[in-house]
Amino acid sequence: MPKSKITQSLLNTSLYKSRNLLKFCYILLACVVISCGNDKKTEATTDSTENHTTETETSEKTSSKTILFFGDSITAGYGLEDTNDAFPGVIQDKIDSLGLNYQVVNSGVSGETSAGGKSRIDWILNRDIDVFVLELGANDGLRGLPITETKANLQAIIDAVRAKNSDIKIVLAGMQMPPNMGAEYTSEFKAIFSDLAEENNIAFIPFILENVGGVKELNQADGIHPIAEGHKILAENVWDVLLPIIKI
Structure with a gap:
């Protein structure tokens, strides 16, 4: 074969191979692009699933009902090493053990009077509440504040809760004073709570x-605030009265 024809043949063969190589590169590139696109779709689907799961979990958490304990140092767990040992925390443990859908909120403030609670x-009440447990008045009694004033403040708190939402269940915790406060005062003080409960049907x-x-042996050195036991x-x-309400 003439040298010119041999050269042309080699050129044609080289060109053919180059075209095939280029075609192969295009095909490979297309596969990579498609693969990346699928990965992104998979990531998007995964993200969507994870977001949906998170939203569902959040919804489940926020759908739980709230029991708010509104009180003084007794509710707050004054003097305890762990405030979760205060009775509201113990109530939460009881609720969890029964699988009831309630979350306890401890809104106790040490030293709180009925006037402080009213304020x-x-x-x-800016938050949603399903059950409101009112435990106030002890500090009023220990300070010898007027019975009429304490009763009026507690009534104002009850009225505010009902004005916020008449469906909120209210539980009133009674309190008593030691005998050294005087027979008349201790008797009238004790009656505040039973009278309010009857008058408000709570x-x-x-x-x-x-x-x-x-x-x-069940109180701290001050003789007023309970220990964990x-x-x-x-x-x-509290549970004896609360359980029938939250199981409805």
């Missing part, structure tokens, strides 16, 4: 410190 109730815990108040008994006193 902060509107702020507390659930009533006759004496939240039943079997704890005055029992030296004492709070367990308080929780039982």
Whole structure:
């Protein structure tokens, strides 16, 4: 074969191979692009699924009902190493053990009087509440404040809760004063709570410190605030009244 024809043939063969190589590169590039696109779709689907799961979990958490304990140092767990040992925390443990869909909120403030509770109730009611447990008045009694004033403040708190939402279940915790406050005062003070419960037709815990108040080994050195073991008994006193309400 002439040299010119051989050269032309080699050129044609080289060109053919180059075209095939270029075609192969295009095909490979297309495969890579498609693959990346599928990966992105997979990532998007995964993200969507994860977001949906998170939203569902959040929805489940926010759908739980709220029990708010509104009180003083007894509710707050004054003097305890772990405030979760206060009776509201013990109540939460009982709720969780039964699988009930309620979340406890401890809104106790040490030293709180009925007047102090009245002044902060509107702020507390900015959140959704299903059950409202009112435990106030002890500091009024210990300071010898007028009975009429304490009763009026507690009534104002009850009225504010009902004005916010008439469907909120209210539980009133009764309190008693030691005998050294005087027979007349202690008798009238005790009657505040039973009278309010009857007048407002609300659930009533006759004496939240039943079997704890005055029992030296169940209270701290001050003789007023319960230790953790004492709070367990308080929780039982509350639970007897609270359970029928939250199981409805």
